Amino acid sequence: MKSKLTCLLICFLLFACNNKNSLSFEPLSIATDSCENCTSVRIEIPQANGKTKISKTINAALEGEIIALLNFDEASNAQNLEEAKEAFLEDYKELNGKFPEESMPWEATIEGNITFENESIITIKLESYIYTGGAHGYGTNRFLNFDKLNGTELYQEDLFTDLEEFKTFAETLFRKQENIPAEGSINDTGFMFETELFYLPDNMGYTENGLLLFYESYEIASFADGPIILTIPYVEANTFLKYPRKL
Structure with missing residues (x-):
């Protein structure tokens, strides 16, 4: 009996070790309603499942980056992606109210995808295009790297x-x-x-x-x-x- 319990304990520990750095994702999509000549926001990113440290770290990092991308007004207090979307729309409305003849509809498109993953590290790319007036918008890619074993974001x-x-x-x-x-x-x-x-x-x-x-x-x-x-x-x-x- 003791040997069986020992084997079960070892199997459980091996299973836990092999799965503590495992990750699964589901798509997260946030967007404004379709409307011609309206300010639009579209966010499509992978959302990490579960309540592990690495899942929480990844989701928080992605959310923080996207909130920063949508933050036209430094006074914005957006705490999540829905609030960031609404703040982006409100910032446009405020500017359009002051300069209606000059304000073209704004646009924000942000897409995320996993560019690399192995047993110890995962990298997620955020590709974005933001237009808030002027001659052209601004597009960029941002790469977020994470240590899966320690559940931390990695900086340069x-x-x-x-x-x-x-x-x-x-x-x-x-x-x-x-x-x-x-x-x-x-x-x-x-x-x-x-x-x-x-x-x-x-x-x-x-x-x-x-x-x-x-x-x-x-x-x-x-x-x-x-x-x-x-x-x-x-x-x-x-x-x-x-x-x-x-x-």
Whole structure:
């Protein structure tokens, strides 16, 4: 009897260990009613199921990012996605009331999808387009990385064993990709790095093809150039990663 109980306990512990980093998702969709020439909001993201630490962390991080994207008025007190949607609509109404002849309907489209997942890490990309007037809207991708085992969000300094060493390596690849001479200013071919020194983007994430570095429009180049992307294959990136991908 004792041996059976011991076996059951071991099986339970193994099952718990194997499932503490398991995740399942369901689609979450929030949108305004369809209306011609009206301000519109459409949000479609994966929502983590369950009450585990990692599920709560992922859902809170996605919600926080989206609320920030929709926050036109810094005084907004939106606490969730529905409130953020309504605040976006109200901000447009307020502006339209002041300048009705100049206010075009606003638009916010935000879509999320998982770009990478293994036993220890998961990356979710938020792709957004926000228009709040002017000549054009603003589109971007944001990558959120999470440690599944510890249930925490990972920031840039959490991804690398030596951030400065990786930056030096990434600069070499960036110069090669963009045909920038190895010697001289990083801005020699027209980029706009501040202080004329290479730096990593705030935005980077795991993908199936490698570690992706994403420079926003305006971050290091003109808007017309669009985002600048550098993807580093894991065979090269793994040396610097705290969470290397198995090859």
